[in-house]
Amino acid sequence: MTLNIIVVTDQRDGTLKGASRESLSEARRVVARAGGGDVVACLVGHNLGKAAEEARHSGASRVLVVDDEKLKAFSAAGYAHAVGLVAAKVPAPHVFLAPDTTMGRELLPRLGARIGGSVATAVTSIAPEADGSLTVQRKVFGGRATETLRLRGTPVITLRPNAFGIDASPASDPPVENVPLGDLPAVAQGVQVTNFTSTRGDTPDLTEAQIVVSGGRGMKTAENFVLVENLAKTLGAAVGASRAVVDAGWRPASFQVGQTGKTVQPQLYLAFGISGAIQHLVGITNSRCIVAVNKDPAAPIFKVADYGVVGDAMTVLPLLTKALTKQ
Amino acid sequence: MDVIVCVKQIPDPETKLRVAASGKSYDPDGVKFTIVNTYDEATVEEALRMKEEFGFGAVRTVTVGPARSEEALRHTLAMGADEAVLVETPPNAVLDPLLVARILSAVIKDMPHDLVMVGKHAQDDEAGQVGSALGEYLGLPSYAFVTGLTPDSGAHVLKMARYVEGGEEAFGGPFPAVVSLLKGVKDPRTPTLPNILKARKKPLKKIPLPEALAKVGALPGAGNPTSETLAFTLPPPRAGAKMIEGQTPEEQVEKLLKSLKEEAKVL
Numbered sequence: 001m002t003l004n005i006i007v008v009t010d011q012r013d014g015t016l017k018g019a020s021r022e023s024l025s026e027a028r029r030v031v032a033r034a035g036g037g038d039v040v041a042c043l044v045g046h047n048l049g050k051a052a053e054e055a056r057h058s059g060a061s062r063v064l065v066v067d068d069e070k071l072k073a074f075s076a077a078g079y080a081h082a083v084g085l086v087a088a089k090v091p092a093p094h095v096f097l098a099p100d101t102t103m104g105r106e107l108l109p110r111l112g113a114r115i116g117g118s119v120a121t122a123v124t125s126i127a128p129e130a131d132g133s134l135t136v137q138r139k140v141f142g143g144r145a146t147e148t149l150r151l152r153g154t155p156v157i158t159l160r161p162n163a164f165g166i167d168a169s170p171a172s173d174p175p176v177e178n179v180p181l182g183d184l185p186a187v188a189q190g191v192q193v194t195n196f197t198s199t200r201g202d203t204p205d206l207t208e209a210q211i212v213v214s215g216g217r218g219m220k221t222a223e224n225f226v227l228v229e230n231l232a233k234t235l236g237a238a239v240g241a242s243r244a245v246v247d248a249g250w251r252p253a254s255f256q257v258g259q260t261g262k263t264v265q266p267q268l269y270l271a272f273g274i275s276g277a278i279q280h281l282v283g284i285t286n287s288r289c290i291v292a293v294n295k296d297p298a299a300p301i302f303k304v305a306d307y308g309v310v311g312d313a314m315t316v317l318p319l320l321t322k323a324l325t326k327q
Numbered sequence: 328m329d330v331i332v333c334v335k336q337i338p339d340p341e342t343k344l345r346v347a348a349s350g351k352s353y354d355p356d357g358v359k360f361t362i363v364n365t366y367d368e369a370t371v372e373e374a375l376r377m378k379e380e381f382g383f384g385a386v387r388t389v390t391v392g393p394a395r396s397e398e399a400l401r402h403t404l405a406m407g408a409d410e411a412v413l414v415e416t417p418p419n420a421v422l423d424p425l426l427v428a429r430i431l432s433a434v435i436k437d438m439p440h441d442l443v444m445v446g447k448h449a450q451d452d453e454a455g456q457v458g459s460a461l462g463e464y465l466g467l468p469s470y471a472f473v474t475g476l477t478p479d480s481g482a483h484v485l486k487m488a489r490y491v492e493g494g495e496e497a498f499g500g501p502f503p504a505v506v507s508l509l510k511g512v513k514d515p516r517t518p519t520l521p522n523i524l525k526a527r528k529k530p531l532k533k534i535p536l537p538e539a540l541a542k543v544g545a546l547p548g549a550g551n552p553t554s555e556t557l558a559f560t561l562p563p564p565r566a567g568a569k570m571i572e573g574q575t576p577e578e579q580v581e582k583l584l585k586s587l588k589e590e591a592k593v594l
């Protein structure tokens with residue numbers, strides 16, 4: 001049964017996020033398994049020229065763009081409306097996918113409610129069934145359990161970043177099709193972004209990083225935290241912190257990983273001087289490999305880590321940085 | 328300005344999970360339930376903070392859940408909410424998040440609501456769908472990943488901050504609206520004993536599920552109910568970390584890097 005998959009991409013900062021390309025890759029794989037159909041990249045926003053160009057080379061068979069000044073500020077209501085305009089240009093049956101970024105997570109449930117779809121968020125696998133429905137899996141309870149769901153009707157799905165992988169895109173080069181917005185519905189008017197404070201610096205974003213290096217209270221002082229940052233720099237990794245570090249004022253809240261911070265999903269998570277409180281662990285259990293360095297052999301983090309080193313973070317960190325710099 | 332906060336009672340995040348006989352959910356027998364989902368508790372606090380700072384009208388809390396959820400609502404009343412509504416579901420019912428949002432919208436429509444607030448997600452199913460879906464069903468704007476808000480009642484806009492990848496955005500938008508909160512400005516207050524006693528007498532209305540469903544009417548779209556849970560599974564218990572031993576830290580680091588490269592293949 002053929003499916004036309006509409007991938008709502010995220011390009012909040014003007015370029016197509018890696019997670020968006022991952023969604024396009026997975027859409028291709030699902031279409032292939034289902035027996036054919038289009039992979040439609042759906043870009044909504046303003047000044048999308050660059051991102052649309054990238055979408056043409058990321059595995060989409062069609063690229064539909066709603067580019068309008070009125071969509072400069074993201075709003076779930078406005079963007080759901082625009083995605084509806086794109087969907088009207090694509091033959092049914094539809095499946096909607098988006099990366100589980102803040103934008104995807106905010107937008108797709110609204111879209112799902114709007115079209116009476118069947119919504120699942122942050123899924124980690126998608127399998128097409130013979131009747132056109134999809135079976136998906138997702139982690140629940142902070143990664144402590146897995147839920148398997150059957151989505152009927154129109155599936156509307158966000159994909160957990162880094163759970164699927166990006167294929168080399170095949171040589172397709174579809175033209176960009178522009179879809180006019182017209183007027184925004186009243187419910188979507190009046191949203192304005194007044195300021196943006198970047199926390200990115202020169203390191204990758206925590207939620208998107210392939211490697212995350214985190215420090216906890218065991219780092220002892222704000223100054224010692226530089227050791228964490230040096231290793232991160234050497235690895236091209238993002239820097240994370242436990243809440244104890246944020247509460248102590250060593251690093252700002254944007255570094256915090258865990259229940260009241262960010263959920264990360266890297267290939268490799270390195271934790272230095274972090275005890276492994278449940279509120280921290282729920283933010284890291286989607287990591288493929290967890291390494292813990294702690295001076296206490298009984299630290300709970302060793303129960304969930306893949307590799308453990310009992311030792312002093314202040315000694316191990318510089319040694320790691322040195323060994324990795326040499327290569 | 329009247330505020331509604333939607334809350335959910337969930338299993339304690341540290342409780343041991345077992346799979347129910349149906350194989351489709353966790354077994355609630357012997358599970359310790361938290362009083363209320365952390366994000367929702369933070370949201371109640373944010374609503375109460377605004378009520379106190381800006382002289383709002385009432386703060387009302389609503390939940391869709393089994394009878395035990397009354398405990399969660401009483402907790403919000405003890406924190407300072409004025410009234411609560413419980414849409415009572417059968418003990419082990421698993422409801423699709425969109426259906427929950429639909430039920431909430433039907434109940435909220437009958438209540439004064441200048442602002443509807445929800446926590447980012449519930450820590451059990453982690454769906455994070457209710458806020459945005461509620462916005463759609465109520466015909467209101469919805470804003471998510473909000474980390475603090477200030478109403479400007481004169482101009483009828485909310486000034487908010489929200490997390491986005493790579494930074495934080497300050498933004499404004501009109502209300503009435505639905506706001507999903509990532510975290511509030513203050514840590515949730517702990518109810519005092521007098522307030523816990525007072526909360527026992529505050530109004531708590533119970534609506535049986537069928538009555539709420541009758542209000543919902545037909546759901547939009549063809550294929551409803553939407554998602555069906557096929558299985559709930561627990562991963563095999565983690566073996567625990569492979570400990571990297573060594574005579575010196577240098578040796579440990581060398582062995583660790585070797586394992587990461589050759590065994591885990593993550594470097």
Ligand SMILES: Cc1cc2nc3c(=O)[nH]c(=O)nc-3n(C[C@H](O)[C@H](O)[C@H](O)COP(=O)(O)OP(=O)(O)OC[C@H]3O[C@@H](n4cnc5c(N)ncnc54)[C@H](O)[C@@H]3O)c2cc1C
Pocket residue numbers: 215216217218219241242243244245256257258259260261262272273274275276277278279280293294295296299311312313314365
């Ligand atoms: C509602 C709520 C939400 C929360 N949300 C979060 C959250 O989002 N994220 C989060 O992280 N926490 C969160 N917490 C806090 C959490 O419970 C823990 O308090 C916190 O994670 C502890 O941080 P830590 O591991 O850095 O510090 P500690 O628990 O103090 O651990 C420090 C560790 O460092 C080790 N150590 C000390 N010296 C050294 C050394 N020289 N070398 C190596 N190791 C050393 C110690 O053995 C210890 O294991 C939350 C708590 C609550 C109640």
